[in-house]
Amino acid sequence: GERPLPALLDRLRETFALRAVSVLELAPDAQGRPGRAHEEGVWRRVASVGVDPAGSPGAGETTVPVDERLTVVLSGRRLEAADRRIVEAFAAQAAVALRQERLAEEAATARPLAEADRLRTALLAAVSHDLRTPLASAKAAVSSLRSPDVEFDPEDRAELLATADESLDRLGRLVANLLDMSRLQAGALGVTRTAVGLEDAVPLALDELGPAAAEVRTDIPADLPAVDADPGLLERVLVNVVANALRHSPAGRPPTITASAHAGQVELRIIDTGPGIPEDRWEHVFLPFQRLGDRDNQTGVGLGLALSRGLAEAMGGSITPETTPGGGLTMVLRLPAADERPDR
Structure with missing residues (x-):
């Protein structure tokens, strides 16, 4: 399923008639360094099912280490050695499920950031090309008309004015589109029907x-x-x-x-x-x-x-x-x- 870890822990709890099952992880210290297993107060509960789940390895009846930073704690009764070997298999699968969940969360967080970055890059490219082109055409036409070194006949003058007018109209449409799109994406577009x-x-x-x-x-x-x-x-x-x-x-x-x-x-x-x-x-x-x-x-x-x-x-x-x-x-x-x- 989409969230296999809680389902896996719940199956473990039901199979062995436990009160609760917890997955604990060593939290990093204040400087961001990985915690040490022998230190006190560095464990955090990253997943649990059942009533009154354990918050530290010593709070449950059975503790099954997965690796140096991850352990599964069973609350409700102490398990025999044969059962413990089965729980170790559950614990290994729980670690895999936890990693999968975190990878999925990272991917979900990265997608919007990647999309925003793509749109920002595209916007910069659009501004550098599509907005600059009509602006340059209008500027060239107006500069030519203002030049004291060239005498334009009425036909050339009208053509330059038409070029400036058309370029500014195009520039206006491009800017209006960009502004409307930003308002639309922000949910701030007013609509009067x-x-x-x-x-x-x-x-x-x-x-x-x-x-x-x-x-x-x-x-x-x-x-x-x-x-x-x-x-x-x-x-x-x-x-x-x-x-x-x-x-x-x-x-x-x-x-x-x-x-x-x-x-x-x-x-x-x-x-x-x-x-x-x-x-x-x-x-x-x-x-x-x-x-x-x-x-x-x-x-x-x-x-x-x-x-x-x-x-x-x-x-x-x-x-x-x-x-x-x-x-x-x-x-x-x-x-x-x-x-x-x-x-x-």
């Missing part, structure tokens, strides 16, 4: 994406129910999911957005015809920073889909991937219809 029409929310998201989203096709029925969502969070979800679809769509084949309602839910499908993702990798795209190490200057920090799923779930919805018929990936955003809220 209200009725939102997708016929209004989708165009706003496409406008935020700028010229890149101009060719995205939409098919939202006029009689589609409003969704119960936070307008600001919904826009962030749509921007991130559509941006991901745009990034992977072939030239001349922009994504399509369709919507439908079923069983109290509204489903929004963002459909691309790009290379797609193998089904066994679908869940990996929702992990933060999964795109690190395989990016170009146009890709984000790998937070978009991870953040989108978290925001959708915070609004009572979900995001799931599907294979686009003919090839590609379809992201399905499901949100409750506005008239289906449980508190209404």
Whole structure:
């Protein structure tokens, strides 16, 4: 089982009709040095079963040493030599079980630390690349416009201003994603749900994406129910999911957005015809920073889909991937219809 040590000790107690069974260990001294068996007051009970378990080797009727630092103490009656040999086998197994428990605890403690370290390393890489790139582009454009040594014609000036504007918009989206993800993971994300029409929310998201989203096709029925969502969070979800679809769509084949309602839910499908993702990798795209190490200057920090799923779930919805018929990936955003809220 998951906790074999207590089960093993309990079986030992029942087999020999004992009052209690204890596993004692020599505790380190104040300087962290291992305790000595002949010293007083250095034993500690690391596991026990039964009533009034022993706290020191002399407190029980039978003591079975396992090694220099570990011993098993039986309380209730003194065992004969033949029984003692059986108990020694139990004691050896108890020592193994104790080591297994401690290894499992160490692994459980190490996993969150390793994950935090991985995310911290990924964040630093993201900041050094994805945040620096649009900042450098905007800085270069503004510095060029301010340079007294170059005279720009109106067309060049407009292009530089557009570059600065686009770069700062991208920088703003990256920073917003990082801040939203940190609030989401800290449980500090405020959600204010209200009725939102997708016929209004989708165009706003496409406008935020700028010229890149101009060719995205939409098919939202006029009689589609409003969704119960936070307008600001919904826009962030749509921007991130559509941006991901745009990034992977072939030239001349922009994504399509369709919507439908079923069983109290509204489903929004963002459909691309790009290379797609193998089904066994679908869940990996929702992990933060999964795109690190395989990016170009146009890709984000790998937070978009991870953040989108978290925001959708915070609004009572979900995001799931599907294979686009003919090839590609379809992201399905499901949100409750506005008239289906449980508190209404």
